[in-house]
Amino acid sequence: MTSSTAVSNPATQRRVAFATIIGTTIEWYDFFIYAMGAGLVFAHLFFKPAGEEIGLLLSLATVGVSFLFRPLGAFLAGHFGDVIGRRTILVITLILMGVATTLIGILPTFAQIGIAAPILLLLLRILQGVSAGGEWGGAVLMVVEHAPADRRGRAGAMPQIGVPLGFLLASGVMALMTGIVSPGKAFLEWGWRVPFLLSIVLIVVGYLVRRSVEESPVFTEIAERGQKTKAPVLVLFKRHWHLVILAALVFVGNNTVGYMTTGGFLHSYSTGKLKMDTTAVLVASTVAAAVWFVATLIAGRLADSIGRRNTFLIGFAVQALMAFPLFWLVNTATLPGLYAALILLSVGLGLTYGPLAAWYAEIFPVSVRFSGVAITYAIGSILGGAFAPTIAQALLEATGTTYAVSWYLLVATLVGAAATLCLRDRPGIPLGPDHEAEQASGATMFAPNVSHREVAGKQ
Template structure:
């Protein structure tokens, strides 16, 4: 490769990295602002007649219900992403998420319009779920399919970084509103709306940036050949259902623990049960997001060196080790204990999240890859993160302690680790349409590799 071509490729990689990180950060800022507010104010504003405890359960339930619509968003985005291209879906999902988030900030409360308020809140959360279900697949494929084979882990970590960055931004803006701009009653009256309304500015920035990115070279080649399947999702479930299930369980093992923090449960527990200051808890969550960001980046790079599977196994081992200590720390260590607990969680989360984009991209054939990674991610989110905060809250109320919650998190981590052992590492496998047979075979330990299926050469 000439020096000018190399420089052009590096510039393109930087542009893609910037576009995927910024866009995914905005998407997940929108998503996490809702989850953060669900743990802080929605019980009082939208579910007031139910009382605090039931209202909190209902708030967390709306967080979970949106996950049920992620598979539909993944199905739609995957279908059109495999048919029409990755970039168009990136722009569409960003706009949909931003519109839904902004409208939440404009919603009247239960005191103003009665039961219509929680109904409208739920409808907008469903739109967020549809958008989140479709956005991730397009972002990771744009990053991974543009990357050199030996740097896919690092490139795949770029859109993954948008998740902790979105959580950092959501926690930081909410902490600013609760602690500085509108403390006390003012936050409950109007301050909670500001983070949602800020989404308008972020969406404009993200839209402009994502419009400048070139289409994935893998899709461009598929389109040139006219090789797009007519109904890719049917092909995914007909030939790769076992792969979808196993890979979804891998992500579920990450998401169950992850949504203890991003889903608002641990924040709510620290504030309502341990009586820690709201703003201080949000600052601790923002600090944890920064650690999650770093561990995700390190994990992506590490997976290029030791493989996706090995990185995941290390991460799940760390997760399993911390699920009991984290609540002991919060119960007995005050604010320093909360910081320590969140940091421990964030390290394991990064190791089981950073390599996910590259691994998912390497286990599905090119022609159905968008549908495959999107629907798998969405199902994993339903199995793992969807109702994790609500389940944790129910276990806490039923038992009066966090031991059952820790047991629940341990089971999820062990299941994720077991599913990881059932998948093969495919680091470096060619991603283009010329290698569909190799891509379609041998992704799990229960199926034969492509080379084993080939006839022996004539002697």
């Protein structure tokens, strides 16, 4: 078996895709259920002494703080993923996320234990950040490295759809709880805890599914040859730092806009400022997540037919066109306006998220691929989504209008589009260890693109 043909049979590819979807859905359910709790109840339960407005800012800030620890998770997972394998890291990150989420569900509030409550909440959110930092890279490489070259785009969309599915599940469960439990006292006392406690059930399912899949054939080949890099993170930043920066900025364009919904800002704005019904807003978010899911799947297919780069540019165009209409529609304080805003935004988000996995995997050489993918994604998350809800809330309070927030989203989108234009599309590039030289060259538009035939001719 050569590295150029090191792909799995169709049955194995389907098992890996299913395991990836299940695992990432559960991971992101845990992550997003926290963001919804931050937008809806944590300000009252954990930061009430700070006052209503400052308490909400602090609550949303805890959503962002976890992103600062994603690089730690990415560094650890990247190192060990390149050294001991993809599958083991996926199981560990899944368990870590589930434990942190479940513990939040039993956490005492400020009224019960004082300042220790928000401190413990923050620590558990940090654990979620570490887990999320390591999760995505492993999931991406497991599915993309199992796939044939002409189907990497749609294969890479599998871990991507876990994000909208996780958001759909989180918003659906939270909507169910606000619908069957009084949104007042009962929900604040115990109703909000149920979605967090459900994580313990989901984590068992995810663990069993992920343990059942085979290791990536690319990593298996590296291990058999004894070609594993001892310090992949150091090599990454020494030789490929420019790729990390550009690819991270691509993700900034998606992540900043995405966290208007998944980060809790639109939930708090719609239910607080606009006085819309909490359950109705959560149901609208659930529908938008379904659209995001479909758009992400379509983007994976488009990435295989028209290229990763072109699909991104179409998505960024949709996002840019929606930057101002998003709030024009939401500010009608009507459900049709909210639905239209969230659905149209979700189309752009799907188109700028679906191709990301395949493109990232094809940018970095195999010896540092896990480290490159995971760390780049984590840095993009910090620069983009980490404090996007907090920044949006601060802009709203400082200006009294959502126009400043729209400008913020437009600038982030243009940054992502500019970075996209700087990277080269490389569909079909061999991913195995025989083609390290080709993988390490020509990923940006500023460097010559060297094919494996040219590399072989020089040897």
